[in-house]
C-alpha cells in the first residue's frame with residue numbers, strides 16, 4: 116500500500132522496484148515482509164466470523180506475504196487487482212476459465228506459447244468453447260473474425276519463439292467495440308518494458324517464473340486486471356482454489372528488487388548478440404523485435420520501452436532434410452548455453468524451436484529456428500560459445 120499512497124508514480128523504475136509492495140513499518144521495520152504460512156485464520160468473535168469482516172479470513176484468500184507481492188505487481192501494472200497462481204501456465208488458463216463459457220468463441224494469436232495452445236485445444240474445447248487462431252500481424256483486421264459470441268481475444272507479444280509483435284491498441288479497440296475481454300501474456304517484456312493496461316488490455320498475464328524470479332528456481336504466475344474485470348477474475352481464482360504459495364511470493368518479491376538492473380543487462384547483451392548474428396554467414400535471419408530489420412519492429416518501437424534477453428535466429432540450411440541435424444550439431448557444441456526451456460534466469464540457454472503446431476504463422480523455410488536466452492554472462496564468452504556452435508553446424 117505504501118507505494119500507492121506515498122511513492123510518486125513519477126519516481127524512476129528502479130526506485131519504485133526498490134520500495135513497492137510491503138511497508139517495512141507494518142512489521143517492526145524489517146525491510147522484507149514476513150513469510151506467513153497459513154490455512155486457518157482466527158476471528159475474535161462469532162459476529163466477525165459470520166460477516167468475514169476482517170482483512171484475512173483463510174489461507175487461500177491471501178496473506179500479508181502474498182498481498183505484498185500483489186501490491187507490488189499492481190503498482191507496476193497499474194491494475195486494480197492481481198491474483199497469484201502456482202505457475203505462468205495457470206496464469207493463462209485461469210482467466211480463460213473465468214471469462215468464457217460453453218458456446219463462446221475465443222480468438223487466440225497463432226504465435227502463442229505452446230502449452231497455452233494445448234490448453235485451448237483440449238480442455239477449453241471440451242468445455243464447449245470454440246477456439247480460433249489468428250495471424251499475429253492482423254492488427255485492426257481482427258474485426259473480420261468477430262462473431263456475436265466472441266468473448267475473449269488472447270494476445271501475446273512478442274509471440275513465443277518467433278517474436279512477432281502485435282498491434283495491441285488496435286486489437287483492443289476492436290475487441291472492446293464487440294464487448295470482448297482482451298488478455299495479454301506479457302511475460303517477455305515484463306511491466307518494465309510494456310504496461311498492457313495502458314494500451315487497452317483488460318487482463319495482463321505474467322509467468323513470474325521468468326524475469327521476476329530471475330534465478331531459474333521458482334514457479335509462479337500473476338494475473339492483473341483493470342477495475343472493470345477485477346471482481347470476476349478474483350471470483351474465478353477463489354472458485355478454483357488455485358493460489359500461489361507464500362514462500363514463492365516472497366522469492367518473487369525479492370527478485371523484483373533487482374529486476375530492473377538484470378533486465379538492462381539482458382537487453383543490452385541480447386541485442387549485442389542479435390546485431391552480431393545479423394548478416395553473419397550461416398544465419399538466414401534474426402528474429403528480435405528491437406532490430407530495425409524485423410518486420411514488426413515499428414510496433415515495438417512505438418509501444419515498448421525495452422527488450423528482454425530472449426530472441427531467435429534462423430540457422431541457414433540448404434534443405435529441410437538438414438534442419439534437425441544442423442540444429443542439433445549447433446546445440447550440442449555449446450558449452451556455456453545450456454539446453455533448457457524455462458528462461459528469464461541468470462544463465463544462458465538455447466533450444467531448437469518446434470513450430471509444427473502453427474496454423475498461420477508457419478515455421479520459416481530457410482532453416483531451423485534456434486532460440487537463445489541470453490543470460491548475465493560476459494558477452495565475449497557467449498559469442499565464443501556461439502562460434503563453437505556454428506563450427507559444428509557448418510560441418511553437417
Ligand SMILES: *Cc1c(COP(=O)(O)O)cnc(C)c1O
Nearest residue numbers: 202203204228302322324334335
Ligand atoms: C514460460 C511461459 C509461460 C508459463 O510459465 P510457467 O511458470 O513455466 O508455467 C507462460 N507464457 C509464456 C509466454 C512463457 O514464456
